Amino acid sequence: MQRRFGDAASIRYVDIQDPAVREAHSAVVQEIETRGLLYPVTVIDGVPVYDGAVSYPGILRAVRASLEKTPSA
Secondary structure (H helix, E strand, O other): OHHHHHOOOOOOOOOOOOHHHHHOHHHHHHHHHHOOOOOEEEEEEEEEEEEEOOHHHHHHHHHHHHHHOOOOO
Protein backbone atom coordinates (compact mmCIF):
# COMPACT_ATOMS: atom_id res chain seq x y z
CA MET A 1 0.00 0.00 0.00
CA GLN A 2 2.79 2.40 0.96
CA ARG A 3 4.75 1.64 -2.20
CA ARG A 4 1.72 2.15 -4.41
CA PHE A 5 -0.03 5.09 -2.72
CA GLY A 6 2.53 6.65 -0.37
CA ASP A 7 0.98 8.54 2.53
CA ALA A 8 -2.38 8.89 0.74
CA ALA A 9 -3.57 5.50 2.02
CA SER A 10 -2.89 3.17 4.92
CA ILE A 11 -3.94 -0.22 6.22
CA ARG A 12 -5.37 -0.68 9.69
CA TYR A 13 -6.43 -3.95 11.25
CA VAL A 14 -9.34 -3.48 13.62
CA ASP A 15 -10.34 -6.38 15.88
CA ILE A 16 -14.01 -5.88 16.71
CA GLN A 17 -13.82 -8.69 19.28
CA ASP A 18 -12.48 -5.99 21.61
CA PRO A 19 -15.51 -4.21 23.15
CA ALA A 20 -13.78 -0.80 23.16
CA VAL A 21 -12.86 -1.12 19.48
CA ARG A 22 -16.36 -2.36 18.67
CA GLU A 23 -17.83 0.70 20.38
CA ALA A 24 -15.42 3.08 18.64
CA HIS A 25 -16.50 1.70 15.24
CA SER A 26 -20.14 1.02 16.13
CA ALA A 27 -21.67 2.56 12.99
CA VAL A 28 -19.60 0.36 10.67
CA VAL A 29 -20.11 -2.73 12.86
CA GLN A 30 -23.87 -2.13 12.82
CA GLU A 31 -23.88 -1.81 9.02
CA ILE A 32 -21.84 -5.01 8.67
CA GLU A 33 -24.18 -6.92 10.94
CA THR A 34 -27.37 -5.45 9.41
CA ARG A 35 -26.21 -6.42 5.92
CA GLY A 36 -25.16 -9.89 7.14
CA LEU A 37 -21.60 -9.51 5.86
CA LEU A 38 -19.03 -12.16 6.72
CA TYR A 39 -15.78 -11.33 8.49
CA PRO A 40 -13.15 -10.36 7.58
CA VAL A 41 -14.65 -7.21 6.10
CA THR A 42 -12.61 -4.67 4.15
CA VAL A 43 -13.77 -1.14 4.88
CA ILE A 44 -12.59 1.81 2.79
CA ASP A 45 -13.41 5.32 3.95
CA GLY A 46 -15.94 3.94 6.45
CA VAL A 47 -17.80 1.84 3.85
CA PRO A 48 -17.70 -1.97 3.84
CA VAL A 49 -16.64 -3.02 0.33
CA TYR A 50 -15.55 -6.68 0.56
CA ASP A 51 -16.50 -9.44 2.97
CA GLY A 52 -15.58 -13.04 3.63
CA ALA A 53 -12.02 -12.87 2.34
CA VAL A 54 -9.19 -10.47 1.65
CA SER A 55 -8.73 -9.62 -2.02
CA TYR A 56 -5.54 -7.61 -2.37
CA PRO A 57 -6.10 -6.74 -6.04
CA GLY A 58 -9.68 -5.72 -5.22
CA ILE A 59 -8.54 -3.60 -2.30
CA LEU A 60 -5.92 -1.84 -4.44
CA ARG A 61 -8.55 -1.09 -7.12
CA ALA A 62 -11.02 0.21 -4.52
CA VAL A 63 -8.38 2.39 -2.84
CA ARG A 64 -7.28 3.79 -6.20
CA ALA A 65 -10.91 4.58 -7.12
CA SER A 66 -11.47 6.26 -3.75
CA LEU A 67 -8.35 8.39 -4.12
CA GLU A 68 -9.31 9.39 -7.66
CA LYS A 69 -12.71 10.71 -6.56
CA THR A 70 -11.28 12.55 -3.52
CA PRO A 71 -10.51 16.21 -4.36
CA SER A 72 -6.85 17.16 -4.01
CA ALA A 73 -5.93 19.56 -1.23
